[in-house]
Amino acid sequence: xxxxxxxxxxxxxxxxxxxxxxxxxxxxxxxxxxxxxxxxxxxxxxxxxxxxxxxxxxxxxxxxxxxxxxxxxxxxxxxxxxxxxxxxxxxxxxxxxxxxxxxxxxxxxxxxxxxx
Amino acid sequence: xxxxxxxxxxxxxxxxxxxxxxxxxxxxxxxxxxxxxxxxxxxxxxxxxxxxxxxxxxxxxxxxxxxxxxxxxxxxxxxxxxxxxxxxxxxxxxxxxxxxxxxxxxxxxxxxxxxxxxxxxxxxxxxxxxxxxxxxxxxxxxxxxxxxxxxxxxxxxxxxxxxxxxxxxxxxxxxxxxxxxxxxxxxxxxxxxxxxxxxxxxxxxxxxxxxxxxxxxxxxxxxxxxxxxxxxxxxxxxxxxxxxxxxxxxxxxxxxxxxxxxxxxxxxxxxxxxxxxxxxxxxxxxxxx
Numbered sequence: 441x442x443x444x445x446x447x448x449x450x451x452x453x454x455x456x457x458x459x460x461x462x463x464x465x466x467x468x469x470x471x472x473x474x475x476x477x478x479x480x481x482x483x484x485x486x487x488x489x490x491x492x493x494x495x496x497x498x499x500x501x502x503x504x505x506x507x508x509x510x511x512x513x514x515x516x517x518x519x520x521x522x523x524x525x526x527x528x529x530x531x532x533x534x535x536x537x538x539x540x541x542x543x544x545x546x547x548x549x550x551x552x553x554x555x556x
Numbered sequence: 557x558x559x560x561x562x563x564x565x566x567x568x569x570x571x572x573x574x575x576x577x578x579x580x581x582x583x584x585x586x587x588x589x590x591x592x593x594x595x596x597x598x599x600x601x602x603x604x605x606x607x608x609x610x611x612x613x614x615x616x617x618x619x620x621x622x623x624x625x626x627x628x629x630x631x632x633x634x635x636x637x638x639x640x641x642x643x644x645x646x647x648x649x650x651x652x653x654x655x656x657x658x659x660x661x662x663x664x665x666x667x668x669x670x671x672x673x674x675x676x677x678x679x680x681x682x683x684x685x686x687x688x689x690x691x692x693x694x695x696x697x698x699x700x701x702x703x704x705x706x707x708x709x710x711x712x713x714x715x716x717x718x719x720x721x722x723x724x725x726x727x728x729x730x731x732x733x734x735x736x737x738x739x740x741x742x743x744x745x746x747x748x749x750x751x752x753x754x755x756x757x758x759x760x761x762x763x764x765x766x767x768x769x770x771x772x773x774x775x776x777x778x779x780x781x782x783x784x785x786x787x788x789x790x791x792x793x794x795x796x797x798x799x800x801x802x803x804x805x806x807x808x809x810x811x812x813x814x815x816x817x818x819x820x821x822x823x824x825x826x827x828x829x830x831x832x833x834x835x836x837x838x839x840x841x842x843x844x845x
Binding site: 459460485486487489491492518539540541542543544545 | 620623624625639643644645646686687688690691692693831833
């Protein structure tokens with residue numbers, strides 16, 4: 441069994457990441473950024489149905505920083521951007537709820553820091 | 557609508573939709589490929605498959621929309637339906653597939669069986685674009701997508717033609733010749749199903765213990781056991797009952813009825829399976845956190 445998995449891996453085929461999980465984010469997970477961005481970019485392992493995705497961005501006081509619904513990124517079916525406004529520096533927690541094009545829902549959270 | 561009960565009901569609706577779709581497609585294929593286009597009752601059988609596909613599909617569409625919207629009340633689900641239909645792959649693909657099936661049935665009504673089988677066949681294969689392979693992309697996704705296309709084609713061509721085969725054997729003056737021609741189609745389908753099942757096990761399940769420790773694995777195991785039963789029945793039909801035709805006609809018809817019933821159970825299990833996360837991706841939980 442292991443040698444077949446190795447064969448597939450060598451061929452560039454890995455066991456299926458068959459749900460939409462967060463692959464990377466901008467700002468990155470755990471990053472400390474000095475210049476607050478105007479939007480977040482979340483990249484997933486699968487194509488998304490952005491109309492049914494939700495992203496909440498909150499500071500340590502529970503105040504929301506997202507200013508609108510997630511938007512699709514043209515040409516990148518596995519990405520969504522979220523408009524944000526950061527009123528003050530500090531740690532922000534991003535909670536995402538994703539719906540993949542294969543009809544499965546996933547969720548997760550991460551944080552990053554806006555520095556002075 | 558989040559509970560395991562609704563997940564299973566949603567999966568059963570999906571499985572029922574598949575069963576009806578396969579039945580309509582299989583009946584058209586039977587008429588086109590096995591030279592049985594003039595068989596009495598074939599068009600009614602095809603329309604029966606369409607109705608089952610429509611009813612199962614409507615239930616699945618409603619429950620899937622409720623799940624997308626996180627909604628429990630009918631009013632909210634109703635409001636979500638146009639969004640699902642217009643803005644999700646599931647929505648427009650499901651509606652397009654039902655449109656294709658209706659066109660296929662209109663062709664079947666005019667006994668244009670090849671065209672009917674072609675149109676319905678496209679609808680069968682399009683189901684793959686709701687699977688993990690199409691969603692993932694990359695080399696792994698492409699392999700899974702191709703595997704899904706072959707798997708669906710094999711399942712639809714085998715299970716979908718069983719009711720029409722029973723109808724044909726009831727009235728055929730040459731049941732042995734019909735059964736022999738069908739056997740060639742059946743064996744090709746079985747080979748395709750076995751090969752793709754192994755590949756999908758490797759990529760989506762990954763280890764034997766997952767059959768007993770995960771919901772996806774349990775559903776896959778049910779499907780596997782039922783498939784083994786189907787294989788046993790098919791082998792008996794091919795090697796014992798077919799050579800004994802026409803004397804064994806009654807026994808063969810009963811065996812095909814049981815095969816069709818087992819096939820329906822396999823599709824219902826498959827519908828539930830497709831609602832669940834494959835174990836091979838379980839280690840990705842928490843990624844990005």
